[in-house]
Amino acid sequence: MPADTAHMENPTKSDGERSLERLFALQKKAHRDAPYPSYEERISNxxxxxxxxxxxxxxxVNAISEDFGNRARHETIIAEIVVTVSGVKHAKKHLKKWMRPRKVSTPLHMLPAKSRIEPQPLGVIGIISPWNYPLQLALAPAAAALAAGNRVLIKPSELTPHLSEALFNAVTAEFDESVCAVVTGGVETGQAFTETPFDHLLFTGSTPVGVRVAQAAAKNLTPVTLELGGKSPAIVDKSADIAAAAKSIAHGKMMNAGQTCVAPDYVLTPGDRRDEVVSAIAEAARNLFPEIDTTQDYTSIVSDRHFSRLQSLVEDAKDKGADVVEVGSSNALNPQRKLPLTMVIDPPMDSAVMQEEIFGPILPIISISNETEALDFINDRDRPLALYWYGDDDTARDRVLQKTVSGGVTVNDTLWHVAQENLPFGGVGKSGIGAYHGTAGFETFSHMKPIFYQSRFANSSVMYPPYTEKTDKVLSIVRKIL
Known part of the structure; x- marks a missing residue:
């Protein structure tokens, strides 16, 4: 990912940097020449x-699996193919309405003038997509940007080179590069991408890298949407159906082997039900993935570096005295890099597993005494990207929703709010800035231009200098109307 000055130290630009410069200039000119693509052009895109x-x-599917070592075929189809196509079709269905000028009321004292908000394409949109869902998180924001009438440049992660190549070839075959193109490359290209004066830049990735992206973009005052991460809690209320909650939590945590920004990061459960919750999650995990080393349904950790980091989180927790429950065969640890679901029971708060976003199939289980303690636990930490609540007590549910701030929420399940195109997806605080999906995506990549249409019958000149008694009388009338 971007390094502060790596590319500046080498006067020789990489192929990726040269490609980026050429494509950005091409798309900027294309936008100037045709700044407002028609409805038909956008539908075609x-x-x-x-x-x-x-x-x-x-x-x-094959490229992503090769990049991961093994990526479950059905996970890729569901989370990458189906979700992407669904989002694009949603945009097609609603585009005509989104493009219409929005009428807004005009104050009485300004009549007979009219006021409108007219969506306008911003220009060239940059998208930096991550490795964990490398197709969906490249094309879903691209769909929103193209629907809004923009040109798009995509920089995929260097950790998924096979997918990057496949995406480059597919986009090149379908699009004129003045409309949508893919830029590949390593650290230098990524750094140059963040410093390019896009009309809007969307980055999906970790919070620390998001900070650096925002700093680089700020040099050009480039507006950013940052889809980051954080430690997303799952709260098991005392009214919850433990078996149902456990199945949902296990699935949300083990999908993509936990390499999901909205995966439940830890579970808060009443202390007197902790062991029941642990047993139920273990049973659910075994039912979902009976043998992780032999099934193609369970995804590998993306790289040796990420795998070693996850192992070190578990070892650190053990060294600090936490009990650990592994669910699954350890035969798959190497060379497949398949890590079993590993529950860490009441780890010390200074353990690494409670200090860092986990991004893998490790699940701390935290005992809490009551709802107030759960709320304090969450609110004492950075605002999470997602929050999950399980239970049948509507009053308790609403208290939690009102007293916590998170990017999004799913009640009695995990992940699903992200797949709902009528809901904006984004973080809050350190889990992100801005949102997209559906209407929110169209508006994120549009300038919602306010326009005041003055009437030829207006007599606004009565407010011009030189000011007289007549001005005071008009002001008196206006102030009474306000």
């Missing part, structure tokens, strides 16, 4: 996204 996603499904 969205159709191209659907076509390239569906036509290259097998290539994308």
């Amino acid at each position: 969205l159709d191209r996204l659907i076509r390239l996603t569906e036509a290259n499904e097998e290539k994308f």
